[in-house]
Amino acid sequence: MSKVVKIPEEYWPEIDALPGDLAFIARGLEQYLPGSGVQVALILAQVFKGQPLYIRGIEELLLKIRNDAIRKEYDSGVKVKELAFKFDLSVRWVEDILAREEQSPAEKQMRLF
Numbered sequence: 001m002s003k004v005v006k007i008p009e010e011y012w013p014e015i016d017a018l019p020g021d022l023a024f025i026a027r028g029l030e031q032y033l034p035g036s037g038v039q040v041a042l043i044l045a046q047v048f049k050g051q052p053l054y055i056r057g058i059e060e061l062l063l064k065i066r067n068d069a070i071r072k073e074y075d076s077g078v079k080v081k082e083l084a085f086k087f088d089l090s091v092r093w094v095e096d097i098l099a100r101e102e103q104s105p106a107e108k109q110m111r112l113f
Contacts, residue, residue, distance in 0.1 A: 025040075
């Protein structure tokens, strides 16, 4: 693992002056971490210097978070119809999520005998 040098802010380039995809990354980060896009891009450039980088999506994690939130709210007394509206899902889909979440890992496993 390479050493990351903390670059003083006065040396940070403007986003458009960053080389290659770093400008694209910094712009994207700025939307969610205002003022930190260039800094994070510079750290990534040092840690992954010269490496092709593929960033995989986290859809499965986001679905788990959503499904856990649905389960938690349902268990606290929120109605299925309200959950469907809140999470922009159909009532049937919320019912399916709740049915899946109720099964223990042993129940999800197929039985051989």
